[in-house]
Amino acid sequence: MERKQKRSTLKGGYLIRFDDIAPNMNWEGYFRVKRLFQKFEVRPLLGVIPKNRDPELTSIPQYRADFWDEIRRVQSLDWEIAMHGYQHVYDSFGKDFLGIRTRSEFAGHDLDTQLNRLKYAKAIFDRERVKVDVFFAPSHTFDENTLHALKAIGITSISDGYSLFPLNDHGILFVPQLLGRPVAFPFGVYTSCHHLNYFRESDFLMLERFVERNHSRILTYSQALELVKDGLWNRSAGELLKIVLRTKREVGRVLDRYRQRRLYGSAPR
Numbered sequence: 001m002e003r004k005q006k007r008s009t010l011k012g013g014y015l016i017r018f019d020d021i022a023p024n025m026n027w028e029g030y031f032r033v034k035r036l037f038q039k040f041e042v043r044p045l046l047g048v049i050p051k052n053r054d055p056e057l058t059s060i061p062q063y064r065a066d067f068w069d070e071i072r073r074v075q076s077l078d079w080e081i082a083m084h085g086y087q088h089v090y091d092s093f094g095k096d097f098l099g100i101r102t103r104s105e106f107a108g109h110d111l112d113t114q115l116n117r118l119k120y121a122k123a124i125f126d127r128e129r130v131k132v133d134v135f136f137a138p139s140h141t142f143d144e145n146t147l148h149a150l151k152a153i154g155i156t157s158i159s160d161g162y163s164l165f166p167l168n169d170h171g172i173l174f175v176p177q178l179l180g181r182p183v184a185f186p187f188g189v190y191t192s193c194h195h196l197n198y199f200r201e202s203d204f205l206m207l208e209r210f211v212e213r214n215h216s217r218i219l220t221y222s223q224a225l226e227l228v229k230d231g232l233w234n235r236s237a238g239e240l241l242k243i244v245l246r247t248k249r250e251v252g253r254v255l256d257r258y259r260q261r262r263l264y265g266s267a268p269r
């Protein structure tokens, strides 16, 4: 018991985030992880696409019951909801805020276009009575215009970026998101992000093991926000992590493109 208390007082912890939450998705997988989270009293962050028009995602079978009822239900269990873009459609190509050049729903568009999309997105959450204070962009792609537009609609936090602990930048609270997989991290706030639509049995088992072992250190998004560290050391560690992970991501992208060409004879969307 004493040991457990010591662990929970360590600075930092884990956050679990799910991307691409929309009417069309892997609902069987969703309810499997929901049971796991309820058993261990874990409250993840759900990245909801308010008006999903991504052809890759809309080809997945649709939820049979009311999507927004389920979102309101988990919200009442203190799961937090993030705005994950507007339509999840990539129609721009620009350099994002973190320096990676890729397709985007936001980065590269002018301020008005971005603001309109975010206003439409926010109006859907408002209409459905879902509280949303957090944003993260499809494919991590956003730029300075996105930050201005987010502030204009009252969203002041982004689940993305490179640092050990959350930090303030451009008037936005960034909660770092470094890698997809859940891995043990002794220090800092570590967000693992998960895509249920691509989950295999091994992914479920990995997540289940991680939750069983670490549930006492799994935070809600609001708890993570209380751990903001604006010291230079947090920023410097972030810059270093950015270089390492950007290199890793670029290598991954090149490999993905190569695999896609071999499979379909074309570059990925």
Ligand SMILES: [Zn+2]
Binding pocket: 019, 020, 084, 088, 137, 138, 139
């Ligand atoms: Zn996404």
